[in-house]
Amino acid sequence: MILGRLNHIGVATPSIDDSIAVYRDVMGATAIGEPFDLPAQGVRVCFVDTPNTQIELIEPLGDASPIRAFLEKNPAGGQHHLCYEVPDIQAALAWFRSKGAKVLGEPRTGAHGTPIFFVHPKDMGGVLTEIMESPREQH
């Protein structure tokens, strides 16, 4: 496998609205998407474009949201995961498993509408890593 482009950095926040204000007013972001719910993942997300990648703001959705524990440990929010693109999600899944990396669950549809999976931070230098099939529009 060849390291793909960094699609986004996932940043957990207790309030997407407050974080949007920081990216818009302090950081000068000019391309900020509309926030939307991902009920199957238990999160509400919003993408902020930088010139070369994206920030994915992530707010808990529902009591069982998987990012609640992260926000309990980091109440102000913070960097949650890194997401890299791959051309073929099934090939990537087989690759990570062959390397002995712990894949969390089965591939599912991610925030960009393509299949994704997560790899446990213990096998990735402490970084929760999302692997995402590239959107076809980019090819």
Add this chain to the structure above:
Amino acid sequence: MILGRLNHIGVATPSIDDSIAVYRDVMGATAIGEPFDLPAQGVRVCFVDTPNTQIELIEPLGDASPIRAFLEKNPAGGQHHLCYEVPDIQAALAWFRSKGAKVLGEPRTGAHGTPIFFVHPKDMGGVLTEIMESPREQH
């Protein structure tokens, strides 16, 4: 200020050598720099290229290293900061101060040899943020 490109994601690690092995053997990175010491910052660093940005691996250097506390809280390592480029470090410094964001110390020379400063996570949605003057070679 207009949001600049994401120069790198700083990832703290207890062992740059172990992290290099992950990026090379599991993630498939093909462009990994030589690690080098930054004694003035109390860190040893190594840059790993992705197609569109870089990962800065950061290992403590010396007992007073500013990342020791982070590694005590996150012994396996993890995402430490995000670094954005600006065209003019002094203009950016004045901007962040005008927005009431807490700048940590004065500008100093960063790992890429250009002036940098850090902004406290409390004013940046929980993300420790490095602001870096773009290397001139890129222009």
